[in-house]
Amino acid sequence: xxxxxxxxxxxxxxxxxxxxxxxxxxxxxxxxxxxxxxxxxxxxxxxxxxxxxxxxxxxxxxxxxxxxxxxxxxxxxxxxxxxxxxxxxxxxxxxxxxxxxxxxxxxxxxxxxxxxxx
Numbered sequence: 001x002x003x004x005x006x007x008x009x010x011x012x013x014x015x016x017x018x019x020x021x022x023x024x025x026x027x028x029x030x031x032x033x034x035x036x037x038x039x040x041x042x043x044x045x046x047x048x049x050x051x052x053x054x055x056x057x058x059x060x061x062x063x064x065x066x067x068x069x070x071x072x073x074x075x076x077x078x079x080x081x082x083x084x085x086x087x088x089x090x091x092x093x094x095x096x097x098x099x100x101x102x103x104x105x106x107x108x109x110x111x112x113x114x115x116x117x118x
Contacts, residue, residue: 032053034051034078039091062088
């Protein structure tokens with residue numbers, strides 16, 4: 001069974017940085033488009049950043065210039081480098097892997113909490 005495991009969340013002061021990681025197992029990692037989502041209390045889950053199988057990246061406007069998504073297929077790992085964090089970035093962050101081969105394969109991690117507060 002495919003598994004995605006996030007790590008790297010925590011408490012950080014405004015202006016600080018964190019790097020999230022998501023390790024995939026039991027999957028052909030390099031075939032998947034990968035995404036980071038976040039969900040703040042009382043809000044809908046939001047797509048934050050994406051990286052395609054080919055390495056093309058995209059970001060929600062609110063994180064452009066501050067967050068960087070990357071992948072290391074040799075390590076089956078997805079990353080999200082987050083800089084200049086502000087309290088509005090506080091949320092549970094989830095990694096997601098999607099692949100369409102005949103049907104949609106759609107997998108989620110368990111989430112990691114990021115709290116930005118002084």
